Amino acid sequence: MPKPDFWKNNKRYYDLKSYWRNLFGCNVHKLQIDAGFSCPNRDGYVAVGGCIYCDGRGSKLRQKGILPSVTEQIASGKKYYKPHASKFVAYFQTFTNTYAPVEKLRELYKEALAQEDVIGLSIGTRPDCIDTYVVELLSEHAKKYHIWVELGLQSANDQTLQFINRGHNFQQFTESVKLLAGNGINICVHIIIGLPGENDKDVLNTARTLAAMPVNGIKIHSLLALDGTVLGEMYKKRTISMITKEQYVSLAADVLEILPPEMVIQRLTADGYRDIFLAPDWAMNKLDVLNSINKELERRDSYQGKKYRITS
Numbered sequence: 375m376p377k378p379d380f381w382k383n384n385k386r387y388y389d390l391k392s393y394w395r396n397l398f399g400c401n402v403h404k405l406q407i408d409a410g411f412s413c414p415n416r417d418g419y420v421a422v423g424g425c426i427y428c429d430g431r432g433s434k435l436r437q438k439g440i441l442p443s444v445t446e447q448i449a450s451g452k453k454y455y456k457p458h459a460s461k462f463v464a465y466f467q468t469f470t471n472t473y474a475p476v477e478k479l480r481e482l483y484k485e486a487l488a489q490e491d492v493i494g495l496s497i498g499t500r501p502d503c504i505d506t507y508v509v510e511l512l513s514e515h516a517k518k519y520h521i522w523v524e525l526g527l528q529s530a531n532d533q534t535l536q537f538i539n540r541g542h543n544f545q546q547f548t549e550s551v552k553l554l555a556g557n558g559i560n561i562c563v564h565i566i567i568g569l570p571g572e573n574d575k576d577v578l579n580t581a582r583t584l585a586a587m588p589v590n591g592i593k594i595h596s597l598l599a600l601d602g603t604v605l606g607e608m609y610k611k612r613t614i615s616m617i618t619k620e621q622y623v624s625l626a627a628d629v630l631e632i633l634p635p636e637m638v639i640q641r642l643t644a645d646g647y648r649d650i651f652l653a654p655d656w657a658m659n660k661l662d663v664l665n666s667i668n669k670e671l672e673r674r675d676s677y678q679g680k681k682y683r684i685t686s
């Protein structure tokens with residue numbers, strides 16, 4: 375198999391920065407937005423308490439008090455990132471950003487897209503909050519703008535989803551992908567490595583399953599135990615153990631080998647949460663984790679997609 379294009383970026387996987395440079399010929403940056411959404415897995419609509427690892431605090435802006443408007447949040451983000459990027463994607467990140475009547479969504483997305491140099495949207499949400507109205511709205515925008523939907527999945531194993539209190543199953547995820555695919559909307563899926571009760575086989579099964587679906591991007595990170603969460607309590611009581619750096623690096627490399635070479639790797643580590651972070655210690659050194667994954671691929675003389683097999 376010829377070495378894929380991203381090889382020339384000194385990375386052994388297709389990172390988001392390279393993808394956007396290839397697509398738009400310039401640096402593009404995601405601007406995080408907290409538009410004041412809630413989450414049905416926290417407010418009782420689906421469940422209460424949320425996923426066992428979720429701290430439920432929302433963005434730093436929300437923690438400070440009244441949220442600035444979408445326009446104001448984009449303006450301050452642009453000011454900060456302007457030296458490093460010339461175009462921007464408005465990232466509706468906090469909680470479930472399709473969990474509102476479609477008219478409200480239309481207003482918020484339109485406001486973001488009206489800002490200068492904003493070329494698209496990335497909408498973070500849950501599989502059970504995708505319906506035909508949302509797809510119709512986003513596919514309309516996709517005719518003119520660069521649109522991503524980021525679906526939280528975490529694992530393709532229903533037992534795991536139940537244990538972590540996701541409030542949806544894998545079937546609901548596949549239905550949301552079916553609804554979104556083929557409408558000009560890019561789909562990014564979030565997965566976690568190191569979930570309680572999961573072994574290597576489970577993680578690789580999730581990766582293989584996603585590799586065979588119309589998924590355009592992925593965000594991967596290790597499970598983090600945060601203070602004030604159900605998982606944090608489990609960690610403190612030592613009823614769960616956290617994945618080691620060596621295990622994570624090796625599994626992340628395994629996952630990258632299985633994924634299609636053109637799938638955009640939007641994240642390989644988690645960040646933030648320093649004030650409530652409990653474990654694992656190594657996960658706080660993001661650069662070291664990224665370097666270690668690249669080194670592991672180098673050691674194997676491998677790269678993203680090396681073991682990807684097209685299934686029919």
Ligand code: SF4
Nearest residue numbers: 413415424425428469
């Ligand atoms: S879906 Fe997201 S916001 Fe909702 S409880 Fe889970 S992690 Fe928290």
